[in-house]
Amino acid sequence: MTTVGERLVQGLAARGVEVVFGIPGVHTVELYRGLAGSPIRHVTARHEQGAAFMADGYARVSGKPGVAFLITGPGLTNALTAMAQAKADSVPMLVITGVNRRDSLGAGLGHLHELPDQAGMVRALCPSFQVTAPERLGPVLDLAFAALTADRPGPVHIEVPTDVMPLPAPPLPPPAAQSLCLPDPALIAAALSRLGTARRPVILAGGGIRGAEAAVQALAERLDAPVVQTVNARGVMFGHALSVPASPSLEATRALIAGADTVLAIGTEIGPTDYDMYLRGGFPDVSGMIRIDCSAAQLARHAAGLCIRADAGAAIAALLAGVPPGQATREGADRAAKARQAARAELAQLDPAMPARLAMVEAMRDACPGAIIVGDSTQPVYAANLVYDHDRPHGWFNAATGYGALGFAPGAAVGAALAAPASPVICLIGDGGLQFSPGELRSAVDESLPITFVVWNNAGFREIAEAMTGAGTAVIGCSPSPLRLQAFAQACDLAFDSVPHDPAALRAALRQPHQGPRLIEIRAGDTGLSH
Template identity: 70%
Template sequence: MTTVGERLVEGLAARGVEVVFGIPGVHTIELYRGLASGAIRHVTPRHEQGAGFMADGYARVSGKPGVAFVITGPGVTNTLTAMAQAKADSVPMLVISGVNRRASLGLGLGMLHELPDQAAMVRALCPTERLDDPADLGPMLDRAFAAMLGGRPGPAHIEIPTDVMGLPCPALEAPAVLPQPPEAAPQALEEAASLLDAAQRPVILIGGGCRRAGAQVQALAEALDAPVVQTTNARGIMHGHTLTVAASASLAATRALIREADAVLALGTELGPTDYDAYVNGQLPDLSGMIRVDLCADQLARHKARLALRAEAGAFAAALLPRLTPRKGDGAARAEAASRAARAELADLHPAMPDQLAMVEAIRDALPGGLIVGDSTQPVYAANLCYDHDRPGGWFNAATGYGALGFGPGAAIGAAVASGAHVTCLIGDGGLGFDPAELRVAVDEALPVTFLVWNNAAFREIAEAMIAAQTKVIGCSPSPFDMGHFAAACSLPFARVPQEPEALKAALRAPMQGPRLIEVQAR
């Protein structure tokens, strides 16, 4: 007899899943029976929230859905924060959970891990289904993968009752072909080309939807001679290019560039406030005359545009390119001026920001081609405003969108599992307190992760916001770990450096075997 749990793992493997992040429990033992074949690697986090963040980091780097196995009840509620972060950042994540036996659901019998309606909680975030009939397993997996990958990416959830997991299950049919992204109509492409050809000062705005379309975006930018403004999730797509503006649209210099444009093309960006109006001053230029391209019809409906096209950004750029008349103008000069002015703005926003940015750039320069996965900490905020990474998709963090603290360790581990490349987890001492146990997972898995702790012994960003609001600072000074002892408890090599770029570079360039912890004594 082949059980539902075993068929589930077969179905995941058939859909390209290679890794599952999960913590086994009495409600998921039958799911783990399927993992015994070894077809899928299992990584054990220390907390279900960490499992979700690992799945998130894995998905961002691999391009495949990250998968988490969690128990019913607290396993699901612990994972909801990570699912919400994935929803905000358009990350494909599949959470497969248990749920109590079918006959007990909704009766309030006081069973272990019971929730009144587990699916209702999840449904507020993403599609969810319960498997009641083993014959539905294959189609249900097809629907989950279509939901994650068939349009704007995001999380999905399947719950399996404990009395269904061990039932006999027929062989699954081959996975269904995923829905293809919509293509822009030729007439719309011609209209877009006409508008852009007529412009003398075009600007392109790109977001996370362009993360895997770097070549197409670059070719389009060069044909239009258009500066390219990149959100946090788009950094690295055109590293070092003369048309790159790796600066937030929340900065005055970037906004001036946009305001002076006579055509704006927005590709794969939701135009969210954390990227476009971080200081909530409402001074973003009017974008109602833009050409906007996005996979999501709901997104396209949220902002007025002269021309809205539902399409994948890379495919759109490739289809538009032959319709354009290439030209050469002052695009590079405009991009360089905006980038220079944006960087100069940092000191006006906060006198410490230039030094914080220099430390992030030191990480990039010491470990070229690596990934930097950030938590919500001050140098991450500075770099989100103005920073150019040297690898597409190699800079991401939770400091935009949903903004979950404690994201960094799990996401860095998932990124390292996906890539095998060196990953730096940049996290504050406050954020580290949210998920410290996940560092042991990097030890267990012998992953090339540097946990770089920015230690200012405070929730300093919040403390400074309280001061700016002229209120008493309360609750912002939790005592940090003694990082040396904490590293020893985690069996991690340890170094402590001052907030000096050259000192940090030297520490990062030191040989390493497996993970390590470096503490920066922040000023």
């Protein structure tokens, strides 16, 4: 007899799932039954939120859905924060949980892990599907994977009642084919007509350009268009003359956009955490833009002169077919260079300490070429989100935009390392954020992952303290005592180093050979620059 739990694992493997992140519990024993004989690797987190953050990091780097196995009730509620981060950043994440027996649902009988309406709670955030009987497993998997990949990606939930998990289940049919959203040729022709007369075009590139990086660069070159990249698009044009790896929240970037006669926005939701980080308004009028997005709902949220609902790669390929080579001049590169230079100068105007924080991030990139840097909400990440050019696509991401969940980086770094085992991974987190999820460092040890955990130690929630001071409010609650990081690293079986706030010292520490994970403390209050 093959059970529902075993068939579920088979169905995941058939859909290309190679890793699941989770913590087993008494309500998911039957879900785990099929894992031992499957090709799917299980990675044990220390907290359900960490497991879901691992799935997030895995999805961002691999391009495939990240999958988490969690228990009924608290396992799911613990993961909701990570699911909300994935929702905000359009990350495909499949969370599979148990739920109590079918005849107990909604009865309020006080069963272990009982919620009044588990699926209803999740549906406020994302799609949720229940496997109500063995024969429903295949259709539910198809619905879930369609929701993960069609339209705007994001989290999806499947729950399996504990009395359904052990039931005999028939073989699953082959997975349903997933279709690509192709652009309307008439709309492409209209876009080409407008782009053909543009003299000062600008491209706004968001995380939705994933998989189309080379095509975006080729289109920019033919149009002679500077490419402004949101945080989730950084690295798409590293070092390119047309690259503007600077936040649209900056006045320098906004001036470039305001001076454009045609704006082409691709795969970006135009959300405030990228486009108006300081909530001061004043973003240039782009209501006449050409906008490409796979989500009809996203296209409806902002006025545009022309909306093309399509997969970004398919739409860019169609545009490239209609833009002749050789029409570009050097004017676009000059505009991009001016914007880059002005953006870096603007950092010091915002905060005199920001250029030095950015220099620390650039030291990480230079010391570890091709590294994936996974960031938390911490001061050097904030600086780099404003202006920073990474040396590989999908190699710079963090939780300081979108939902803004502290404690994201350790788990996400584990997922990233498993998705790209040949790449160095750096987890950049503050001492405050580290205390949200310290246990996930042990998961990195268990899996022997070569992650470097870089802890920006300013002994508290310094960014919040500065905001309270700036608002004329007494600073309260911003000085949680930091971990004694050397002792903590020793307890986690991690190699340890401590460096001052000095790019040269950080580069030297990062270049030291190491096996498995390690921890490097940056003493943020100690500049070390006089030594």
